Amino acid sequence: MVHRRKFIQASALGSLGMFFSKMTAGQSADTPVKGKPIVISTWDAGLEANKAAWEILGKGGRALDAVEKGVMVTENSQNCCVGLGANPDRDGFVTLDACIMDEFSNCGSVAFLERIKHPISVARRVMEKTPHVMLVGSGAQQFAVAEGFPLEEQKLSPDAQRAYEDWLKKSEYKGPAINVENKGHGPFAPTKLDSGEWNHDTIGMVAMDTQGNFSGSCTTSGAGFKMRGRLGDSPIIGAGLFVDNEVGACTATGQGEDVIRVAGSHSVVELMRQGLSPEMACKKIIERIVRIKKEKAKDIQVAFLAINKKGIPGAFALHPGFSYALKTGEREVLVKAKSYY
Numbered sequence: 001m002v003h004r005r006k007f008i009q010a011s012a013l014g015s016l017g018m019f020f021s022k023m024t025a026g027q028s029a030d031t032p033v034k035g036k037p038i039v040i041s042t043w044d045a046g047l048e049a050n051k052a053a054w055e056i057l058g059k060g061g062r063a064l065d066a067v068e069k070g071v072m073v074t075e076n077s078q079n080c081c082v083g084l085g086a087n088p089d090r091d092g093f094v095t096l097d098a099c100i101m102d103e104f105s106n107c108g109s110v111a112f113l114e115r116i117k118h119p120i121s122v123a124r125r126v127m128e129k130t131p132h133v134m135l136v137g138s139g140a141q142q143f144a145v146a147e148g149f150p151l152e153e154q155k156l157s158p159d160a161q162r163a164y165e166d167w168l169k170k171s172e173y174k175g176p177a178i179n180v181e182n183k184g185h186g187p188f189a190p191t192k193l194d195s196g197e198w199n200h201d202t203i204g205m206v207a208m209d210t211q212g213n214f215s216g217s218c219t220t221s222g223a224g225f226k227m228r229g230r231l232g233d234s235p236i237i238g239a240g241l242f243v244d245n246e247v248g249a250c251t252a253t254g255q256g257e258d259v260i261r262v263a264g265s266h267s268v269v270e271l272m273r274q275g276l277s278p279e280m281a282c283k284k285i286i287e288r289i290v291r292i293k294k295e296k297a298k299d300i301q302v303a304f305l306a307i308n309k310k311g312i313p314g315a316f317a318l319h320p321g322f323s324y325a326l327k328t329g330e331r332e333v334l335v336k337a338k339s340y341y
């Protein structure tokens with residue numbers, strides 16, 4: 001529940017720079033911080049996902065294992081926007097997208113995958129067991145089944161069924177609504193839970209392990225009631241996720257089409273390579289989206305979440321309402337990101 005969580009404003013801590021300055025004291029700008037693992041992930045659901053990731057990171061495990069295990073928690077939940085419990089496409093089918101990337105720039109991705117509970121693990125298998133980076137649709141499903149992943153029943157969760165029936169009344173595709181808290185309408189809208197909390201979108205997670213190595217994962221059902229076959233940014237390496245072990249890592253959430261257009265996560269990492277802080281790099285790419293979209297930027301939400309080689313996290317969103325979960329050896333908090341509007 002939000003009110004019981006430790007919620008901090010990024011600005012209150014100088015975008016966490018002060019908080020992390022102790023940790024980085026004596027380190028030069030390029031020196032990786034070893035022995036101080038950290039995991040960050042998008043939206044409130046990241047709190048639970050981070051706990052699972054920490055079971056690995058906290059014991060000195062590899063970031064790659066942590067980011068896979070972490071987002072599996074969200075894939076398992078009956079979240080509106082991640083995993084098989086999520087909202088379907090306009091034809092009534094849940095189609096899932098995911099990707100994963102490690103410290104060696106190995107990467108794997110699946111998209112338009114149906115009836116498989118853990119797309120992130122299939123993405124990892126694509127990375128580790130095939131000469132390819134991406135598998136989609138029936139080919140991805142065939143590969144998953146051959147790898148031993150069970151084919152689940154084709155059935156909507158009760159919440160998704162309700163949401164779909166509601167949507168069918170008008171069958172309108174107006175384009176995504178802003179996924180800020182308490183504005184629940186449209187394909188990207190969060191679902192309001194009985195508890196009064198809002199359930200948000202994609203989970204993107206990036207982590208640094210005790211070796212100072214990075215990995216990232218990203219998994220989603222994409223936009224609810226999307227056109228059949230639509231892919232967003234989340235399974236696309238460089239858009240929904242990018243890791244460069246010399247620099248850091250970034251993941252994205254929000255309207256995928258506009259993240260793809262600016263090669264979002266890759267662009268953020270490239271700006272960090274030039275010396276920008278994670279928050280400033282995320283901000284610059286949000287501003288680039290505003291320059292492209294002009295007035296239309298008011299109608300969409302996009303957020304980036306990044307971490308640099310010093311283990312400093314940062315985020316920036318188009319609109320207020322985006323928060324990310326952070327876990328280190330000392331802290332477990334939800335951080336409200338700054339936004340353009």
Ligand code: ASP
Binds near residue numbers: 188223231234254255
């Ligand atoms: N980025 C996801 C997509 O476009 C959705 C989201 O994060 O809200 O599929």
